Amino acid sequence: MTIKPIKSAADYQKALDRMERIFDAKKGSKEGDELEILGILLDNYEKEHFPINLPDPVEAIKFRMEQLNYSQTDLAKIIGVRSRASEILNKKRKLSLEMIRQLHSKLNIPTEVLIQAY
Numbered sequence: 001m002t003i004k005p006i007k008s009a010a011d012y013q014k015a016l017d018r019m020e021r022i023f024d025a026k027k028g029s030k031e032g033d034e035l036e037i038l039g040i041l042l043d044n045y046e047k048e049h050f051p052i053n054l055p056d057p058v059e060a061i062k063f064r065m066e067q068l069n070y071s072q073t074d075l076a077k078i079i080g081v082r083s084r085a086s087e088i089l090n091k092k093r094k095l096s097l098e099m100i101r102q103l104h105s106k107l108n109i110p111t112e113v114l115i116q117a118y
Helices: 009-021 030-049 057-068 072-079 082-089 097-107
Strands: none
Touching: 009 030, 057 072, 057 082, 057 097, 072 082, 072 097
């Protein structure tokens, strides 16, 4: 097992290829340990070179509403008034702290998504 830091796209590709070859290794075995270490190295490289940004707060609300088959009326029951729900979905009103708390609690949308500027 020769493991080294992933510093380039070529190193990244080699690590991916090796991971694919040993993917079914048993945990605790020599190859299993190698697989675990490669996973950590690949994850770190990907976080640095292929970052995934958090979604827009309003788009996250719309997506969650779609998943739950919620209407604007359902959203209004969570945040207060129907007109306010419309203003939020059309980005004409910012989310208040209490709205963020309710959306997090009732729709299980992460607060770090909801507190972003939009």
